[in-house]
Each structure stands twice: as C-alpha cells, then as structure tokens.
Amino acid sequence: xxxxxxxxxxxxxxxxxxxxxxxxxxxxxxxxxxxxxxxxxxxxxxxxxxxxxxxxxxxxxxxxxxxxxxxxxxxxxxxxxxxxxxxxxxxxxxxxxxxxxxxxxxxxxxxxxxxxxxxxxxxxxxxxxxxxxxxxxxxxxxxxxxxxxxxxxxxxxxxxxxxxxxxxxxxxxxxxxxxxxxxxxxxxxxxxxxxxxxxxxxxxxxxxxxxxxxxxxxxxxxxxxxxxxxxxxxxxxxxxxxxxxxxxxxxxxxxxxxxxxxxxxxxxxxxxxxxxxxxxxxxxxxxxxxxxxxxxxxxxxxxxxxxxxxxxxxxxxxxxxxxx
Ligand code: 5GP
Ligand code: MN
Numbered sequence: 001x002x003x004x005x006x007x008x009x010x011x012x013x014x015x016x017x018x019x020x021x022x023x024x025x026x027x028x029x030x031x032x033x034x035x036x037x038x039x040x041x042x043x044x045x046x047x048x049x050x051x052x053x054x055x056x057x058x059x060x061x062x063x064x065x066x067x068x069x070x071x072x073x074x075x076x077x078x079x080x081x082x083x084x085x086x087x088x089x090x091x092x093x094x095x096x097x098x099x100x101x102x103x104x105x106x107x108x109x110x111x112x113x114x115x116x117x118x119x120x121x122x123x124x125x126x127x128x129x130x131x132x133x134x135x136x137x138x139x140x141x142x143x144x145x146x147x148x149x150x151x152x153x154x155x156x157x158x159x160x161x162x163x164x165x166x167x168x169x170x171x172x173x174x175x176x177x178x179x180x181x182x183x184x185x186x187x188x189x190x191x192x193x194x195x196x197x198x199x200x201x202x203x204x205x206x207x208x209x210x211x212x213x214x215x216x217x218x219x220x221x222x223x224x225x226x227x228x229x230x231x232x233x234x235x236x237x238x239x240x241x242x243x244x245x246x247x248x249x250x251x252x253x254x255x256x257x258x259x260x261x262x263x264x265x266x267x268x269x270x271x272x273x274x275x276x277x278x279x280x281x282x283x284x285x286x287x288x289x290x291x292x293x294x295x296x297x298x299x300x301x302x303x304x305x306x307x308x309x310x311x312x313x314x315x316x317x318x319x320x321x322x323x324x
Contacts, residue, residue, distance in 0.1 A: 007127045009142040012110060013042065016082040018050040020106060022074065022099035023135075024089035025056055026241045026272075029162025029197060032058045034087040034112070034135035036065045037143075037155040043067070045147045052077070054099045059242040061197045065158065066151040074098035081106040088113055088135035088159075090294075091122035112138050116285050117294030130296070133176040134163035140179055153186035154193065161194055165249065170298060198246075205243050208233075212247050212262065216254070219316045223323075225257035228308045231265025239264075241272070248274040258282060259319055263311065266303065271311055274301045287318045 013019060021038050023031035032055065039053040054074035062068055075098040084106035089095045091111050096103060103109055111123030114132040121128035132138050136159030143152075160180055164172050167180060184190045201209065212227035219226060227247070229239070237243075244264050251260035259282050263273035275284035277298045284300040291314070293302025304311050 004121070004127050004129060006141040007110060007112070007125055009038075009041070010045065010144065010147075012125060013046055013049060013083060016049055016108075018079075018081045018083075019052070020081040020084040020099070020102055021051070021053045021087070022084070022096055022103070023055055023087050024095045025097040027055050027058050028245070029062070030134045030136055030159035031055070031088040032062045032065065032068075033155045033157070033159025033162070034139045035085075036062075036068060036071075037136065037139050037152050037159070038085055038087060039070065040066060040149075040152045040155060041143055041147065044149065044152070045144075052081075054102065056097060059245070061200075062158070064193065064196065065155050074102055077102060079105075083108045083110060085110045085112065086123060087111075087139060088115075090115065090118040112142065114138060114296075115294060116296055117289055117300075131171075131173070133169075133171040133173065134159045136160050136163070137176060137179055145182075148186070150186040150188055153183045154188040157183040157188070157190060158193065158197055161198060166194055166198060171296065201246070202243070204237060204239065205245070208237060208239060208243060209247050209250060213250060216251060218254070218257070219312060220320060220323075222254075222256040224259045224261065224316055224319060225251045225254040226261040226263075226308075226312055227251055228262065228271070229264040230308070231268055231270075234265055241266075244272075244274075248276050252276050252278060259284065261312065261315060263304075263308065269307075270303065270305050271308070272301065272303050273311065273315070275299070275315070281324075282319055282322045284319075286322070287315060290318055 023035045042051045055071050084103045109123035110125045111121045113128045116130040136156045216227040248262035258279040260276045263271040266272050277284045283297045285295045288300040288302040291302045
C-alpha cells in the first residue's frame with residue numbers, strides 16, 4: 001500500500017458547495033463518531049457548504065451526540081454532491097448501503113478508513129491507514145486542532161473508545177492514547193459517556209447475552225468459542241442488530257479461547273457473524289474475506305448463508321489452517 005499522508009479537509013473542501021457524508025451499514029460507535037465529527041466540523045467551520053449526513057438509524061445510545069437528529073436516510077435522497085466523504089468503510093462494495101448511489105453520483109469522493117481489507121482506498125482522495133485504532137483517529141488528523149470544539153471532541157472520543165474496547169485492544173498506540181488525552185481536555189463527561197455508550201445494556205440485551213453465553217460452544221480443543229441467536233430467536237424477542245452490540249466481546253473472555261465467534265440470524269438461512277481474535281496466529285479479516293466479508297486482523301465480520309453448525313464448520317476449518 002502506498003504511504004498515505006493526512007488530508008487537509010479544509011483545503012479539500014475549498015470550492016465545494018455541497019458535501020455528503022456516510023459510513024457503513026449497521027453503524028457502530030466509530031462509524032457514528034467519525035461521520036458525526038466530520039458533519040459537526042464542516043457545519044461549524046465551513047457553514048456556507050450545504051452539508052448532509054446519511055446513515056442507517058444510529059443506535060439510541062448515540063443520541064448524546066450533538067445534531068444526531070440531522071442524520072438522513074439516503075434512500076429518500078437523489079442528488080449530486082460536489083464531494084462525498086466516506087468514513088470507516090470501503091467506498092466500493094455494498095457496505096455503504098443506500099448511500100452507495102449518492103457516492104457514485106458525486107463529483108469527488110474522499111475515503112477515510114482503517115480497515116485492512118480496504119486495500120488502497122477507493123476514493124479520489126484517500127487516507128486509509130490500517131494501523132490506526134479507529135476511523136476517528138484518522139478523521140482527527142484531517143482537522144485543524146484549533147477548529148475542534150467540545151461536541152466534535154466528544155464524537156471523536158466515542159469512536160476511539162468503541163473501536164479500542166475502552167483503550168484496551170492491541171490497535172491502541174501511543175498516538176491513540178495521546179489523542180484520547182487531548183480529547184478529554186475539551187471538557188465533556190468522559191466517564192459517563194463510556195458507561196452510557198459502552199457498558200450499559202438494556203434489559204433485552206442483558207437477557208439475550210445471557211442466552212448466548214449459556215448456550216456457547218467450543219471448537220478446536222477450546223481455542224474457538226462460539227455463540228449464536230437464530231433468526232427465530234431474533235424475531236421472538238423483537239431484537240435488532242443494535243441489541244447484538246458487545247456480545248462477541250463476552251465470548252472472548254472464555255479462558256483458552258483465542259478466537260470468538262458470534263452470529264445472529266438476519267433472515268431465514270442467513271447469519272451476520274462477528275469474529276474476534278486474541279492471537280497473532282489468527283487474522284480474522286482473512287477468514288471473513290474468504291466469505292465476502294472483511295475488517296481488521298483482530299475484529300472482522302461477514303454475512304454468510306447456512307445453519308450455525310454449517311457456518312461454524314466453514315469458519316473453524318479456515319481458522320485451523322492459520323495455526324501453522
Ligand atoms: P463487527 O463484528 O463488530 O460487526 O465488525 C468488526 C469489524 O469488521 C468492523 O470494523 C466492521 O466494520 C468490519 N466488518 C463487519 N462486517 C463486515 C462485512 O461484512 N464486510 C466487511 N468488509 N467488513 C465488515
Ligand atoms: Mn472503525
């Protein structure tokens with residue numbers, strides 16, 4: 001991959017009259033944080049630009065982000081933007097969902113991402129650094145420090161916290177911690193923010209987590225832990241993808257398990273799987289990429305057809321090959 005230098009956002013948007021912003025389907029903390037930080041930054045510092053943000057409805061935990069109610073549904077929009085900024089996802093492919101058609105129509109595409117499966121960046125201007133903890137870390141690089149305010153800092157902090165498991169995962173670098181340190185100086189209640197967006201679970205989420213953990217199974221002599229909820233379970237509980245957040249993390253805590261797999265039925269015969277690796281031996285982005293998914297070495301996902309048992313057979317087979 002070519003060495004990428006930071007994008008100077010203000011310069012890139014100099015002659016733009018309209019800007020669209022999007023992230024990936026089923027938006028998580030880093031996706032919501034990075035795109036909302038971009039939205040707030042442009043609105044504040046380049047108010048003459050007609051700026052719009054398109055995402056699937058963000059989970060309610062992100063209601064604490066300023067102007068989150070400005071998020072629009074791309075399926076209801078049909079227009080040409082001067083610039084489209086695509087954060088925390090590859091531009092091409094179907095992970096941008098309904099916003100894909102708006103991206104295709106726009107005059108210039110800026111891609112800011114940290115997924116290792118986003119090979120060279122797929123926009124006209126790219127800032128794709130797989131070593132970065134989060135898209136938020138890269139979005140911050142594109143900002144002028146003095147043009148950031150407390151609301152922008154808070155949105156960025158949410159992304160950093162969520163993609164690093166509260167500054168714990170191996171994607172954390174000195175730069176990540178320095179950024180977290182800078183962001184908290186803007187003066188928001190970071191402790192409450194972590195509690196309310198990362199740790200707190202609804203009653204339904206707590207019950208479903210309990211069900212997954214009580215039925216969890218092991219593969220490869222305990223090196224892989226796995227749990228699932230069928231499409232019927234999802235329907236019976238009126239559960240959505242939002243309710244699945246964090247379940248795979250709990251499966252990581254099984255002693256002896258290097259890889260955790262959690263999957264939930266999104267339709268009859270189709271699962272959305274999340275994989276997490278706690279070892280350098282297994283790169284789960286490679287496993288997921290084999291089935292059309294992607295992500296990072298230690299956190300990746302894929303949408304895949306079959307029963308839980310069939311899918312696990314395929315995934316475990318590929319995981320086993322990586323223990324050379
Ligand atoms: P999660 O398991 O939390 O959904 O996702 C883990 C990481 O993998 C995230 O960075 C997410 O963007 C990425 N990811 C999840 N599912 C997919 C997928 O189907 N395709 C690709 N390319 N990346 C995915
Ligand atoms: Mn991310």
